[in-house]
Amino acid sequence: MTIAEMNFPERMLYILQHYGGSLAKGAATTMAIAIICTLLGCVIGFAVGLIQTTEPHKKDGMLKRGFLKVVKVILTAYVEVFRGTPMMLQAAFIYYGMSQLFGINLGMWSAAILIVSINTGAYMAETVRGGILSVDPGQSEGARAIGMSHVQTMLYVVLPQALRNIMPQIGNNLIINIKDTCVLSIIGTVELFFTFKSISGALYTYFEAASVTMIIYFVLTFACSRILRRVEERMDGPSSFDLATTDTLAFTSGLASYNDRTGGTH
Amino acid sequence: MEEVLRVEHLMKTFGSNEVLRDIDFSVYKGDVISIIGSSGSGKSTLLRCINMLEDATGGRILYHGEDILDGSVNEDRYRTKVGMVFQTFNLFNNHTVLSNCMLGQLKVLHRSREEARQKSMEYLAKVGMEQYINAKPRQLSGGQKQRVAIARALAMDPEVLLFDEPTSALDPEMVGEVLDVMKILAGSGMTMLVVTHEMAFARDISKRVVYMADGRIEEEGPPEEIFGNPKSQRTRDFLSRFSG
Ligand SMILES: Nc1ncnc2c1ncn2[C@@H]1O[C@H](COP(=O)(O)OP(=O)(O)OP(=O)(O)O)[C@@H](O)[C@H]1O
Ligand SMILES: [Mg+2]
Numbered sequence: 001m002t003i004a005e006m007n008f009p010e011r012m013l014y015i016l017q018h019y020g021g022s023l024a025k026g027a028a029t030t031m032a033i034a035i036i037c038t039l040l041g042c043v044i045g046f047a048v049g050l051i052q053t054t055e056p057h058k059k060d061g062m063l064k065r066g067f068l069k070v071v072k073v074i075l076t077a078y079v080e081v082f083r084g085t086p087m088m089l090q091a092a093f094i095y096y097g098m099s100q101l102f103g104i105n106l107g108m109w110s111a112a113i114l115i116v117s118i119n120t121g122a123y124m125a126e127t128v129r130g131g132i133l134s135v136d137p138g139q140s141e142g143a144r145a146i147g148m149s150h151v152q153t154m155l156y157v158v159l160p161q162a163l164r165n166i167m168p169q170i171g172n173n174l175i176i177n178i179k180d181t182c183v184l185s186i187i188g189t190v191e192l193f194f195t196f197k198s199i200s201g202a203l204y205t206y207f208e209a210a211s212v213t214m215i216i217y218f219v220l221t222f223a224c225s226r227i228l229r230r231v232e233e234r235m236d237g238p239s240s241f242d243l244a245t246t247d248t249l250a251f252t253s254g255l256a257s258y259n260d261r262t263g264g265t266h
Numbered sequence: 267m268e269e270v271l272r273v274e275h276l277m278k279t280f281g282s283n284e285v286l287r288d289i290d291f292s293v294y295k296g297d298v299i300s301i302i303g304s305s306g307s308g309k310s311t312l313l314r315c316i317n318m319l320e321d322a323t324g325g326r327i328l329y330h331g332e333d334i335l336d337g338s339v340n341e342d343r344y345r346t347k348v349g350m351v352f353q354t355f356n357l358f359n360n361h362t363v364l365s366n367c368m369l370g371q372l373k374v375l376h377r378s379r380e381e382a383r384q385k386s387m388e389y390l391a392k393v394g395m396e397q398y399i400n401a402k403p404r405q406l407s408g409g410q411k412q413r414v415a416i417a418r419a420l421a422m423d424p425e426v427l428l429f430d431e432p433t434s435a436l437d438p439e440m441v442g443e444v445l446d447v448m449k450i451l452a453g454s455g456m457t458m459l460v461v462t463h464e465m466a467f468a469r470d471i472s473k474r475v476v477y478m479a480d481g482r483i484e485e486e487g488p489p490e491e492i493f494g495n496p497k498s499q500r501t502r503d504f505l506s507r508f509s510g
Contacts, residue, residue, distance in 0.1 A: 058321055059337060142356030142415075145317055146370035146422050147346035156369060160360045241362075241401040 003203055011208040019199050026195030027216050033184070033191060034177040037116035041177075042170060044117060045124020048075050050154065052125065053132045057150075075125070082122035088183035091115045095187045112189045116181060120173055127169045131162035164235050171228035175221045192216060268295040270330065270426055270457055271316065271348070277324030278311055278481075285311045287481040289325070293426065293459060298452045300468035300489075301461045303478035304504060309461040312478070313428045316459070317350045346374055349424035353431040355411040357403040363390065363414050364399035367421045375422065382421075389417040393447045409440030413447055420451075427451070429460040445471075465508045469493050477501045 003014060016023070052072055056065045082090065095111050098104040106114065135158050143153040182193030192213060200209040271293040278286035285308045293299060301309050314320040316327060318334065318341055326333045334344055358366050367386035371377045377385070390396040393413035403411055412432055419427055432448070433441040445467055452458060452471050462468055468475050468489060475492040477485045477500075485492060485501045496502045 136356075136359075138352065138354050138356040139358060141319055142352065142358065143370075144319065144342075145345060145350040145352075145356075146419065147342040147344075147374040148370060149342055152373050156373065157358050157360065164360070237402060241398070241405055243397045244399050245397075 003205065008208060011205050012212055015199060015203070015205065015208055015212050019195070022195050022198070023192070023212070023216060026190060026192040027220060029190060030178060030181050030192040031220060033112050033116055033181045033189075034174060037113055037120055037181075038170065038174045038177050040113070040117035041120025041124045041173065044121025045126075045128045046159070048079065048121065048125035049128025049132060050159075051075060052129050079122045079125050082119050083126070086183075087115065087119050087180060088186055090119060091184055091187050094118075108187070108189050111187055112181070112184050112191075115184070116177060120177060123173060124170075127166050127173075128162065131166035131169075132158060134165050135161045164232075167228065167232050167235065171225060174224055174228070178221050178224065179217065269293070270295055270297075272328040272331075273312075273316070273325070274328065275325035276312070276315060276322055276327065278308070278315055278320060279323050285481050286315065286322070289481075289483060291476060291483060291486065293457060295457055296455050297474065298456075298458045298472045299460065299474045299476060300472035301459065301476045301478060302463070302465070302468055302504070303484075307478040308481040309478055310430050313350065313430050313459065313461055317345060317348060317428055319350075342374065346370070346422050347424055348426045348428065349419035349422055350428045350430070351412070351415050351419055351432050353434050355403070355408070355415045355435075357411055357415055357418070359403050361402075362399065363395060363401050363403075363406070366403070366414060367418045370418070370422050385421050385423075386417070389420040390414070392420070392450070393417045394443075407440060408436045409443045412436065412440075412444045416444075416447055416451075426457045426459065429458065429462070431461050431463065433462070433464060465493075465505075477504065479504070 001010075003011060006014060051068075052075060054068065056068055060068075091111070094115055095106060098106055098111075139157050139161065140153045143157045144150075148156070181189070181191050184191060185194040185197065188194075196209055196213040200206045203209065269292050273289055273291050276286055276289040277284070289312060291299075301312065303309055311320060315322045322335055325335075327335055329339070329344060329348070332339060334341075357363075358369065361369060364383070364386055367390060368379070368382040371382035371385060372379065375382075387396055387399075390399065393416055395410060395413050395417060398406065398410065398414070403414070406414065416427075416432075429448070433444050436444065441464070445464065448458070448460070448467070449471055460467070460472065470489075472489055475487065475489050476483055477492060477496075477498075479500050485496060485498045492501065493505065496505060
């Protein structure tokens with residue numbers, strides 16, 4: 001039976017049988033790029049968001065203030081440009097620009113990761129800034145009032161709460177990245193969408209290939225959103241707590257050491 | 267008596283708004299001072315200047331004779347010695363009760379985990395919260411949160427504790443449990459500066475009462491004097507609003 005004689009489910013099955021390997025590889029590439037770039041984007045976003053919410057200390061001199069201001073302007077430009085232009089063009093711009101201007105030929109992976117991370121970072125910067133501002137100022141006053149430095153206050157009190165607040169947006173970014181890596185096909189990255197194009201081009205079965213690929217995309221994004229939901233629940237910790245008994249309190253007299261993680265003695 | 271803090275000609279303006287105008291007073295070791303006054307008179311601003319959460323715009327604040335405003339004193343070190351308890355508790359929402367009390371000891375005082383834990387437990391027991399070590403702040407009532415906040419401040423072994431209306435955000439039935447803790451603290455010799463609208467606390471517990479109006483100290487003296495025989499008409503007017 002040739003592919004022209006098959007019906008819709010048969011064609012889908014045919015695609016899976018003959019191109020299952022490429023599809024799996026494409027999906028793996030897509031997921032790898034999406035996850036790595038979301039994480040790197042978070043790192044960039046936290047760094048940028050942190051700098052943008054930093055106010056100069058009252059003892060800082062003119063030089064330090066001026067420096068901070070210049071850095072902030074540059075970061076704002078970065079955020080606005082990379083949020084305000086299509087990622088597909090950014091990919092072409094960076095990929096071809098690097099080779100034409102500097103003679104650097106980025107490999108498929110480095111180009112893909114560089115572009116998506118920088119783009120995600122621009123979005124995350126704004127998200128992180130909002131996340132930091134959403135933490136009650138009383139939290140940092142509470143920390144400052146017991147002598148914690150600005151860095152300690154950020155590290156142990158404000159950022160963990162900001163991270164928790166922006167988890168839904170990080171999840172959003174991951175899902176967007178899973179879908180948007182498809183624009184990397186413009187620079188020849190062999191990810192899921194690229195695989196779809198090859199299959200449909202080879203078999204002329206656009207509808208079936210699209211159906212199969214869409215299902216794969218959906219499974220990936222849906223799984224990610226479920227997993228992230230669980231992560232958020234883990235971060236929130238148990239909704240109830242156990243009253244410590246005299247047993248667990250025994251360590252106060254030095255009889256046992258208290259275990260923070262399990263909440264018991266050992 | 268040993269002078270711990272001395273405030274001299276303290277000024278604070280927000281833009282053109284003069285909030286503190288020429289504040290002078292001293293805090294001695296073991297003092298329990300209540301600061302009373304109507305809303306907007308600058309009580310919170312005064313405490314926040316003493317804790318360096320706000321920058322005073324003029325005057326001096328001497329801590330054991332050393333001016334903390336001239337830039338030579340390490341702000342963070344100073345704050346471990348002059349602790350603060352807030353109206354809104356400000357417990358760290360991402361930490362458990364025990365961890366709230368341990369964090370500053372570990373990161374600022376560099377105590378060992380063991381020591382920090384022991385200290386935390388000691389003070390949590392003192393405020394009656396030792397059973398709640400595993401709870402997160404959101405799982406506690408207002409009164410419980412404030413007692414933990416007091417334990418957290420005490421665990422840093424401060425020399426002075428500043429309280430900014432510690433019971434104002436509480437439901438009436440929880441005010442008592444926090445005041446009881448403060449009463450015990452006062453009795454144990456802790457040096458305390460308490461902004462309060464609880465006149466019973468000011469009258470019965472404190473050794474001195476400061477009445478503030480329009481950014482100035484209008485009258486200052488022992489509670490018997492301020493409540494029994496106030497010299498200033500403004501003090502009398504203010505207090506008459508509480509007796510009814
Ligand atoms: N950050 C700020 N910026 C501008 N003005 C401020 C700021 N903080 C306080 N003020 C002003 O300072 C004045 C005194 O405020 P403060 O909070 O010290 O009063 P208070 O005596 O504590 O009043 P309350 O009893 O209501 O707490 C008010 O007029 C207030 O508007
Ligand atoms: Mg106030």
